[in-house]
Amino acid sequence: MRRRVHTDGSYASAGDPRVLFGLGDTPRIEEVVVRCAGGRVEEWKTGAVGAYTILKEGTGTGAL
8 A cells, every 4th residue: 555645735734744544454564664755765564553653764674
């Protein structure tokens, strides 16, 4: 699945930076891969289903 984060907005407003995925009956997340605006690609082997997970640029593995 792919999602794009848009945090820009108009004057005095901003978008929600969260990215939400509907996983259905999936019991776990195997990996999360993020391509940052600067082109850096990071991977996290984490993720609890049914919970928010904060992924901070520079804290994942640069395997890709």
